Amino acid sequence: MKHINxxxxxNLTKDHATGCGECQSSCQSxxxxxxxxxxxxxxxxxxxxxxxxxxx
Amino acid sequence: MVHTFKYxxxxxxxxxxxxDVESGSISSVDYIAYLCAKKNYxxxxxxxxxxxxxxxxxxxxxxxxxxxxxxxxxxxxNTEALITTFKKDTRWVKALCxxxxxxxxxxxxxxxxxxxxxxxxRDYMTLEVxxxxxxxxxxxxxxxxxxxxxxxxxxxxxxxxxVKDIVAYAKIEAEKLGKKFLFTMTTNCVLLNKDTRxxxxxxxxxxxLSIDGRAKVHNAVRKTISGVPCYDLIKNNALEMRKLxxxxxxxxxxxxxxxxLDFGKDILELNDMGFDQISIEPVVLPAEDPLAITxxxxxxxxxxxxxxxxxxxxxxxxxxxxxxxxFHFMIDLDHGPCVTKRLxxxxxxxxxxxxxxxxxxxxxxxxxxKEEFKMGTVFDGIEREDMREQFSNINVLNKKHCKECFAKxxxxxxxxxxxxxxxxxxxxxxxxACEMTKxxxxxxxxxxxxxxxxxxx
Numbered sequence: 001m002k003h004i005n006x007x008x009x010x011n012l013t014k015d016h017a018t019g020c021g022e023c024q025s026s027c028q029s030x031x032x033x034x035x036x037x038x039x040x041x042x043x044x045x046x047x048x049x050x051x052x053x054x055x056x
Numbered sequence: 057m058v059h060t061f062k063y064x065x066x067x068x069x070x071x072x073x074x075x076d077v078e079s080g081s082i083s084s085v086d087y088i089a090y091l092c093a094k095k096n097y098x099x100x101x102x103x104x105x106x107x108x109x110x111x112x113x114x115x116x117x118x119x120x121x122x123x124x125x126x127x128x129x130x131x132x133x134n135t136e137a138l139i140t141t142f143k144k145d146t147r148w149v150k151a152l153c154x155x156x157x158x159x160x161x162x163x164x165x166x167x168x169x170x171x172x173x174x175x176x177x178r179d180y181m182t183l184e185v186x187x188x189x190x191x192x193x194x195x196x197x198x199x200x201x202x203x204x205x206x207x208x209x210x211x212x213x214x215x216x217x218x219v220k221d222i223v224a225y226a227k228i229e230a231e232k233l234g235k236k237f238l239f240t241m242t243t244n245c246v247l248l249n250k251d252t253r254x255x256x257x258x259x260x261x262x263x264x265l266s267i268d269g270r271a272k273v274h275n276a277v278r279k280t281i282s283g284v285p286c287y288d289l290i291k292n293n294a295l296e297m298r299k300l301x302x303x304x305x306x307x308x309x310x311x312x313x314x315x316x317l318d319f320g321k322d323i324l325e326l327n328d329m330g331f332d333q334i335s336i337e338p339v340v341l342p343a344e345d346p347l348a349i350t351x352x353x354x355x356x357x358x359x360x361x362x363x364x365x366x367x368x369x370x371x372x373x374x375x376x377x378x379x380x381x382x383f384h385f386m387i388d389l390d391h392g393p394c395v396t397k398r399l400x401x402x403x404x405x406x407x408x409x410x411x412x413x414x415x416x417x418x419x420x421x422x423x424x425x426k427e428e429f430k431m432g433t434v435f436d437g438i439e440r441e442d443m444r445e446q447f448s449n450i451n452v453l454n455k456k457h458c459k460e461c462f463a464k465x466x467x468x469x470x471x472x473x474x475x476x477x478x479x480x481x482x483x484x485x486x487x488x489a490c491e492m493t494k495x496x497x498x499x500x501x502x503x504x505x506x507x508x509x510x511x512x513x
Contacts, residue, residue: 001123001126002119002123003085003086003088003089003119003120003123004074004083004084004085004086004089004120004123004124004127005083005084005085005509006081006082006083006127006132007082007083007084007389007505007508007509008080008081008082008389008505008508009081009130009132010076010079010080010081010130010131010132010135011079011080011081011392012078012079012080012138012139012395012398012465019145019394019395019396019397020394021145021148021150021199021200021407022150022200022201022202023202023393023397024151024202024204024238025150025151025204025402025403025407025408026401026402026403026468027151027153027206027402027403027404027408027420027421032208032242032264032309032337032421036384036466036467036468036493037393037397037398037400037401037402037466037467037468038387038392038393038398038465038466038467038468038497038500039383039384039385039386039387039388039500040392040393040397041388041391041392041393042391042392042393042394042397043202
């Protein structure tokens with residue numbers, strides 16, 4: 001594509017095996033006063049995202 | 057939902073991004089595609105963008121729209137929500153915040169725990185309560201193998217022997233069941249010495265070291281019981297701990313207030329000291345408190361995050377040895393949490409619970425002291441199943457203000473305790489936190505994308 005560089009493909013999919021519950025509870029990390037989940041890592045370290053290399 | 061945002065890298069370079077919220081796809085685009093995305097999907101032109109769009113050549117617009125059609129076909133743009141209803145699993149507990157003591161050797165004036173007491177007697181957890189807490193989580197963890205215990209307070213090192221004994225007990229009991237505990241301690245660093253440091257180094261998966269950044273900032277709010285500033289002691293103790301940790305997990309964790317809205321300087325000061333895992337959190341206080349963050353402070357705070365992000369990105373790549381992680385910018389685009397985790401949020405009241413020194417169970421540490429939220433005890437288990445059920449329904453799909461927010465799959469709906477404290481509603485919106493979260497998310501996505509693009513070319 002000329003105008004678009006996909007950095008991350010779709011990854012929020014229902015059919016992916018998710019929800020094992022083994023990852024860290026978010027408040028156990030550093031914040032304790034402002035929950036966030038985006039910076040949590042998957043315990044299984046599954047590559048659920050696909051990187052597409054493409055130049056603009 | 058399609059979210060468009062930009063990141064001004066320097067005076068001459070601006071990056072433009074399209075984030076497809078429901079699929080999680082992110083693309084870096086040129087200005088033409090950025091304007092077309094705004095026109096097609098969210099119509100939120102600002103400044104000269106509307107005029108700029110009208111100047112675009114029809115050929116360029118058609119070209120971009122063709123590429124958009126391709127993305128849509130792939131399921132990477134303008135996708136429909138895949139999941140529209142969700143309920144947390146209430147069956148298993150996997151994390152406990154153990155309030156080892158409701159006492160503290162500091163009197164920080166912004167402390168949400170009211171000098172460590174949570175407005176309760178200054179109790180210390182006994183080993184009996186500690187063991188019962190471990191028994192409780194093991195008995196209620198079902199299939200979960202990775203369990204977490206956070207030693208919290210007050211100041212947990214004031215009850216150090218009990219911490220040591222609980223860790224020893226937990227390890228033995230977990231092994232019998234084929235499970236594993238990951239321990240964390242949050243400490244104000246006053247009692248860090250050779251013994252305590254070596255224990256933490258050996259046994260803790262993560263150590264959170266409370267320090268606020270610049271000396272004047274720290275000393276203005278974090279004082280001893282007699283009112284003596286404690287910065288020098290804390291700094292040295294925290295640095296000794298950091299050295300001992302090496303590459304193991306730790307955070308230098310501070311708080312910013314209305315008095316240091318230039319908090320980026322505090323983060324950088326911590327980095328200059330030698331810390332490379334840093335978190336600085338906005339203080340959570342009622343609006344009438346002079347240190348509270350209010351809506352009037354937001355414009356300055358958002359600009360400060362912008363300023364800080366530039367220096368952050370620079371330090372991570374300039375080869376000066378000052379590479380560091382900022383907790384709220386840590387987004388791993390490759391190994392991020394699954395969709396269930398993103399919907400679930402922090403898990404308070406269900407998989408994550410707090411235990412007071414006398415063994416009472418609360419949905420999380422921030423609810424401790426609010427008697428109406430007592431869920432049970434480690435001796436008798438959960439008695440308020442209705443409350444657990446109530447917490448199980450708190451997620452981004454059930455919160456009105458989250459449904460249409462681009463940040464929902466990264467913030468997980470925010471802090472339930474803050475929502476309750478500011479709106480008296482567990483599903484309410486603490487707007488100040490939302491605005492800061494959205495700003496941090498745009499910056500962290502931009503930084504992660506820029507770093508990934510550098511990696512790939």
